[in-house]
Amino acid sequence: MRLVVARCQIDYAGRLTAHLPMATRVLMIKADGSVLVHSDGGSYKPLNWMSPPCKLREGVSDEGVVEWTVTSPKTDDTLRIVLEEVLHDTFHDLGVDPGLQKDGVEKHLQELLADHPATLADGLTLVRREYPTAIGPVDLLCRDADGLSVAVEVKRRGDIDGVEQLTRYLELLNRDPLLSSKGQVRGIFAAQEIKPQARVLATDRGIACAVVDYDALRGLDDPSHRLF
Template sequence: MRLVVAKCQVDYAGRLTAHLPLATRVIMVKADGSVLVHADGGSYKPLNWMSPPCTLRESVGDDGVVEWTVAATKSDDTLRIRLEEVIHDSDHELGIDPGLQKDGVEKHLQELLAEHTTTLGPGMSLVRREYMTAIGPVDLLCKDAGGSVAVEIKRRGEIDGVEQLTRYLELMNRDPKLRPVRGVFAAQEIKPQARVLAQDRGIECVVVNYDELRGIEDPSLRLF
């Protein structure tokens, strides 16, 4: 990775045009060829960027100022960076990144909810994890006094998850050995739009507390 801190002017041309006036910014050139221009603010999102595949060409104008021209390979988009003053320029070998390891991902939630099915409702018991259907596996197949229950588990419950569970339910309710099958949509957070859609389709929403499931929540930290 190449890191450059410079007073620069940036112009993007192509499907849209954008201009960044002269200011001090951080420019990142990654090993995959992408070029990103960051300011000291605005969280993680760059002010402008060019995604790979692209090429970077450095040139020096008649006024002695270095200019980068970053051109997209598959389009006419260009990112031009005029480096009025370079404050820092360095290269770093980062190596292969092992990837982000999240705590509380869907797999862990599934394992915990399989052990604590009553969290999903009274009298709920586990039949099988990863119950396979013709279009993919349902996270949990459970049962209660009312019959079979298909449980779809997400970290963040959105409309796509409700649609996914709807398709599972349609297939599973064709099986005379399972039907009637109702659905439970379980997540650490459920978006309002997803909740409305789920209720419209007769699917129950359950918000689960990951820390409680792990048995590590500290009651002294609660406000109520």
């Protein structure tokens, strides 16, 4: 990973346009090919970013100012970063990440869905849990009734970040000829609760949403079905 602290101005052009005026920010260039722009506020979310894979070209503008141009080979999106002053620039080898250690409920939910994948979609069968990718493991890799691959991301509460995570997985999986030879790898976002914004984003990206009944999966009866 490369970390750069710099006074910079950033302009994004793609499905929409966005402008960040000159200020001191942290630029993260990750080994997976993503570029993220962070400020000293706004919690963990970047101010702007380019999803992997993308290409970073460093150069100098006509005005003699250092300029980075980040482009995506899959889209026309462009991130233009003008660096007025670089305060810090270092490289760090983080090695292979072991992946997120999920809490008991989410881990158990994943295990239950692995045992009963057809509860997510008719005819769905499990291929493998924790299917490895370059940016982390996919919770469940399944196959549907037509033999097409399906990636399932499991969360307790489904929000936009989970949809973004599954989107990144799908981008990688669809470049694997062994998985996508019969057709595009689909995604299912499974959670006990899915926020409306996450559902809208998932639908827009062609990702199916599945609300999971944890107690039903555990084999517990539904109190609403009792007479007494």
